[in-house]
Amino acid sequence: MGKYLNKEQIFDAEGGEDLYANEEQLKARLDYFEKKIQAQTEDTPVEEQIKNLLEIGRIQVERYRGSDAWEKAFSAFDIARDNELWELAVEACDVMFLSEGPDALKALGHALWLGITFPIDPELTVAMLQHLVEESPKGAGTRAIAAATAYYITSMRCSAEDDLTFFASQMMASVADEHSHVTDQSMFDLWRKTLQLDKPEVFLKKLSGAVDQLVADDWWVDRGKIKAKLDAEGK
Incomplete structure (x- = not known):
């Protein structure tokens, strides 16, 4: 247990120098995953595409860049939904929630x-x-x-x-x-x-x-279609 619950606070340093170091680390991670996305091809597995977007989204949440975090997470959600990768879709929703968007x-x-x-x-x-x-x-x-x-x-x-x-x-x-x-x-x-x-x-x-x-009746998934498929599969 601990992957999703009790997340550690990134910005827990007392001094400005430590905060600066954390920001530098976050920027380095951001650059790493942005380069991974740029290097993606048509053969890049869908799961990897989603996870790269989510990593950037989480980094931007930690940097208090909520708008970009939401954008990346929503893109990840779209891909996950279209490929019925529901656990990743929930992870994307989590990042959107943490972004504190409207x-x-x-x-x-x-x-x-x-x-x-x-x-x-x-x-x-x-x-x-x-x-x-x-x-x-x-x-x-x-x-x-x-x-x-x-x-x-x-x-x-x-x-x-x-x-x-x-x-x-x-x-x-x-x-x-x-x-x-x-x-x-x-x-x-x-x-x-x-x-x-x-x-x-x-x-x-x-x-x-x-x-x-x-x-508020603004569903991003077709619940009826999902329920019908689960019923057909006996789940």
Whole structure:
């Protein structure tokens, strides 16, 4: 665990000299990936094309160049969507969200829908749900729904002993405490049952409503086509 969750802060230096050094490192990385993109040919694998764009997007997020980060990430998303590379599409949405652009929450909505619809890396899905927890007001039901979904995802895609499962359970406990001052297991069990957070058919429907609000009926993917294909494949 750690690829998507608990990202280290790049700009944590105390002195201006260290900040300058970090900026120089970021510029060097930026130059490296820009040259990789320039060297791409028709034979360059699609996954590599997407990852190069995402690396530049992440670097620009770290440099507080949100507009360029969004542009690169959206280009990556387009390619990933057209090639049905859904995990990379979610990564692109994550970069768009982190760019803090005008449609950042819309990007988060897409990341949530795709991350739950497809069995991608569970840590990436949980990271998107963590974003939703952090973006929702303290005490809001959306925080509880997002945390419950994160725990549900880990229970379906990870073992009970997995670090990610523990992380999701701790996130849910923290949300419970903020929401209703839950301090022990019996109170937690009652809180979870009262809010029907033990019933996926209930909280997933509520999460779907929250996602619809984020996207505001401006979908970048054809959900009907995706659902039809998954149904045909028996997934």
